[in-house]
Amino acid sequence: MLKTLIIGFGCCACVLTIGILIGHFGISKTGSSTPSWASDVVRDVDEDFISTFLSEVDNMEIGDNLRELTKVPHMATTEGDEQTVQFMLKRWQDPETGLDDSWREEYSVYLSFPDPKNPNKVTVVNASNSVLHTLREKEVTYTPDQDDPNVVPAYAAYSPKGNAKGKLVYANYGRPTDYERLNQTVNLKGTIAITRYGGAGRAAKAINAAPYGVLGVLVYTDPYDINDGLMSDLNETYPHSWYLPPSGMERGSFNTLFGDLLTPYLAAKDHTYRIPVEDIPGLPPIPIQPIGFEDASILICALAGMAAPEDWQGSFKCNYNFGGPGFKDTSTFKDSDVELDIGNYETVKNSSNVMGVIRGSVEPDRYVIYGNHRDSWVHGAIDPSSGTSVMLEITRVLGRMVKQGKWRPRRSIIFGSWGAEEFGLIGSAEYTEQYFTKLSERTVAYINVDIAVFANATLRASGMPSIQNVVFTATKQVSAPGLESTSVYDNWIKYTNKTSPAHGVIPKIGYLTGAGSDYAAFVHYLGITSLDMSYTYDRTKTRARIYPAYHTAYDTFDYASKYIDPGFTSHQAIARTAGNVLIRLADSLLLPFNCSDYAETLEDYLKEAVVQYDEQLKAKNISMEPIKQAVASFRRAAYHMDEVIGSLDLGNESPLKVRMINDQLMLLDRAFLDPLAFPDKYAFRHVIWASSSAGKPTFPGLADAVQKSDWDKVHYHLSVLTQAIEGAAHTLTNAI
């Protein structure tokens, strides 16, 4: 009986156990069953996937892309531009390596071109109207590229057409202080000014000149500023080195604002309202024309007048004089004028963006945007095709993964190949205008890689402080080109670094305060956390203000592959770094943004403002206490956010809680927008990063207002800033 009982109990225990097992594993919990989406919503970035991505990024593929993109000149809206449109579409619609979808978006935009029937001419003309010297219109041919009939002659886009004739003067960089200094010695009325690139914006060189009665302006690149002084094309310059040949001429857009000039804040569709042409602000009021430094040296070395100051001297083998105005009596140009005959015309033409997307699986309504312009001035191997080659390699690797069903990002990725950037960031600006609402609400970040490689020394990155964190993570995982055992990060920190109170010595990320590339509309108009990066110089080895072939007919595949990045390993490092950041932004469960790094920058800005302005402001009875308190609020809010994030049990949190935090991080930069803060600056709405003429590392509106001693505006901007910073702090603290 005992035995029976024991067996019975044993049986029972067995049966009970079987029952428990069946009950636990065999029957799904209806009602409270695990929903199918439960594992998707907590999926995080996959480090193995990133390793795979990094290993598949191929330098030779990038070289092939570059060769293809630079076959012909592809200035905006030309036949060559259309060929690149078709090439992008073909690549992004490729069934094996393409994206989910790709299409073009067209805008009718206001451009400026030289007239082939009435070419721009610059001559030296004597008193009896004989032409003594005619300046070159195109570069000297060293490789067949320069002979392409579609190489556009050098010109200043948006220079007015017209004739200007007068005695020549030398005006250094054409800054307001330069003309002021020159005017103390020479009567500028009726003169032509020759200026060198650098120091001031392109249009500014003419805008600053006109009030003095200057009739026309020439602009050239001094070998001092671009070639480390070298000037000879026999052995010193391209095709013998990366330096600019004597006939090289920097083309460019000579407008001040960005975006289509006739349709501010409106996408430039055919039917869109256009402002009258005469109402466009910021255009050169007088003709201006770029020339090569060989011609410039002939003119400058013949100038009469007082010797220009030491810091006006360039690398020509003569003293740079102000001009009599005009030439020395000892010169063959004695008593001669310089004459500009500019035939530029403006026209509205169709420019295309090419768009491509990879749809997000979990949060398709969150976008990471990656872009670069497609248009060049001539062949544009470096500017912009180095960046486009990198973008195409990233899309090839990611596209293949998507097509093979091996990967789909959590968030959507949008790729933009912008049109007409060279004429003023037009394609990207029109895109942000057309899709303003959608992009404002949904964009996590914008990554811009325009010129991917200036040189092979080190990374250069600029962006909002909150993005620094993910750039550091990515750069630690990528080898520096040519230094397999050193990371991009470890190499970078040697070239440019700073000491952060929170992190110690770290690489220094720049700020996106200007409008130098297509990030401008994303940063300033939309307030989207952005990043711009490239590989660049060792500044101890050259003072070239940019790579020497910039915007000239020498920016070709030959130049790029021989002198900028032989083997394309710097391109590869950029593709790996930018792609790594892109994947992290698209795939991380929690967005990798750090608000405390933003707080550090605001504290730096505040410190600078207090040092620079506090005393002056006190004298005007304007208190800096409120902005100090606002920055302190932001710092507390950032600490709080760090704590909230630190205490998360990521895999087990409600997806709506994670989304709430991600929205706080995503929208942080939006809090700094004020559409009325800078009424005179088109599309500048971000009160921390707007451009400033004061040149101080502090709040731009405040700095500009103090510089102008406009104390009402100073107080106004302090209030705008205080409210914006407090508002940003509110978005980081508890939702309610």
Add this chain to the structure above:
Amino acid sequence: MLKTLIIGFGCCACVLTIGILIGHFGISKTGSSTPSWASDVVRDVDEDFISTFLSEVDNMEIGDNLRELTKVPHMATTEGDEQTVQFMLKRWQDPETGLDDSWREEYSVYLSFPDPKNPNKVTVVNASNSVLHTLREKEVTYTPDQDDPNVVPAYAAYSPKGNAKGKLVYANYGRPTDYERLNQTVNLKGTIAITRYGGAGRAAKAINAAPYGVLGVLVYTDPYDINDGLMSDLNETYPHSWYLPPSGMERGSFNTLFGDLLTPYLAAKDHTYRIPVEDIPGLPPIPIQPIGFEDASILICALAGMAAPEDWQGSFKCNYNFGGPGFKDTSTFKDSDVELDIGNYETVKNSSNVMGVIRGSVEPDRYVIYGNHRDSWVHGAIDPSSGTSVMLEITRVLGRMVKQGKWRPRRSIIFGSWGAEEFGLIGSAEYTEQYFTKLSERTVAYINVDIAVFANATLRASGMPSIQNVVFTATKQVSAPGLESTSVYDNWIKYTNKTSPAHGVIPKIGYLTGAGSDYAAFVHYLGITSLDMSYTYDRTKTRARIYPAYHTAYDTFDYASKYIDPGFTSHQAIARTAGNVLIRLADSLLLPFNCSDYAETLEDYLKEAVVQYDEQLKAKNISMEPIKQAVASFRRAAYHMDEVIGSLDLGNESPLKVRMINDQLMLLDRAFLDPLAFPDKYAFRHVIWASSSAGKPTFPGLADAVQKSDWDKVHYHLSVLTQAIEGAAHTLTNAI
């Protein structure tokens, strides 16, 4: 043995079953266990909870609230106002029926008051400077309320101080056309104009007069416009009926813009930058003063000059003449002037909003905001305390549920008791300025109940078309006051209805195109889907432009409880309806907004625009094709959204998918914002609902530009509208 076996099997079966049950229910599935948040995120609105809410809303509690709120006059920033602040805080901090949290927010705002030491005076003065008649400064006392020393004398806030003396003229409603007509007959230079309320904004009556040389303006309420012609206080007017007694004077704010006038777009904190007082736009340039109709009849019936037109005649028992200018020779006022002596002064004072919140459980970062102003001109029983009494009853019922742990909304609910509305919607405007970013990003809807009950006939509701749907749902569940078997909906549709292509005959919801109450900043500045509601008149029974005691010393508890809503059952119906809408907005898993209803309104607007303008525009070579296409895009997008919503299996969808759709619905109105579309209208940014002087049921910027024959602006506004409507359509279609 068989028996033993059977028992054994029985036992085993039993034990097995027990085991299965233990296994199934007793042990949670680790690894693939249902996350704790899984049931929360799919929780939907609970109809039983709504029934409970409706049954607990108590009319007598509302009456008690009203009695408490109207004990003393509580004009903004007075001691009485502070008493109501304390009362609100006490109620919202009550441990049994209060909210999660409640606090005050203060702003330093620019207000205008009469000077007690230099009371405003209006007199009739003869040629030898003898005063023949002095007009009343305060209302006649019928109940002790009017004797309260804190009853502010009648005045026009923001009227300049100063003396004005001249011959009297009658200018009807003081519209531009009225002064134009009058000026054809009478030389207005140096005159005083008497005008009646209605037809034009308060400030406009003085602004329109000044260009003609008019020196001062009086404004009164004609019995024709407010009392259906009745005038006697012996038996026809309050305290015998709801009609205005002869001495009743409508106070009011005589500014044009809303929000604090010194700090546009900035919250009015102590340290905030203030514009110079002389730069405030839209203030009366000449003194203006409200008077009672008894005094007005004495003046008007003595006027000389030609008979005014038929539609200028009011209810006085005399003919209304233009004025000689001045009085008839047969009058005792012969050759006399009317003299205004206005001592108003402006001052910056602290005004408080009282805020209260119930935190959301699942989506705390989504807000439903419910608000009303707290300040009155005198006792303000109807304006605004009827609305505040309703709000307090809603918070009492919901607060108790929260305190008892029986309920917590999915989203957060914010209650706002705004300050200084009567001076120009100041408290709510400052709130939206201070928290612009957070509110823009997170607010699902704003509900405004200011004057809750004008009369007992029917509901009146105004809002964005997308909110119509949830108002219909709610009103079908609430009994009409006094008609237990008829719903508010069924009663409403009898009074005001329209035929919708989609829904057939439905009650007609108005649009929030003006700035009549605190919804203005939410609609126009923030672009938040909003709703304003009240119980109101049977328009076939009265032509009173508003309830007769409006802004007078007669708007008391006695008046409200005897003549506006005896028994407070209309208040109760509004509390039930507004509360029902509030709960649905806060608790629904999917937001109850209907985009197709928005499409219907855009189609109506477009149709009207085409009928009114297409031919004129064609003649100016401006095409309406783009806006037609934009409205068609929006319609397609709305259909698409309806389909997406229709195909949802709500309880089983990923919470991130539902959130995506909710964000599309929540942000729909934000797509219509353009901060640059109306540069002259403070805070008007919503291109569909902005105010318009053209008075057409169509796009406001377009209508105004056509009215001014400004064809460039017409084309500009068409482009703005086209881009905004296309942008809205983009936000409703697939995320990518």
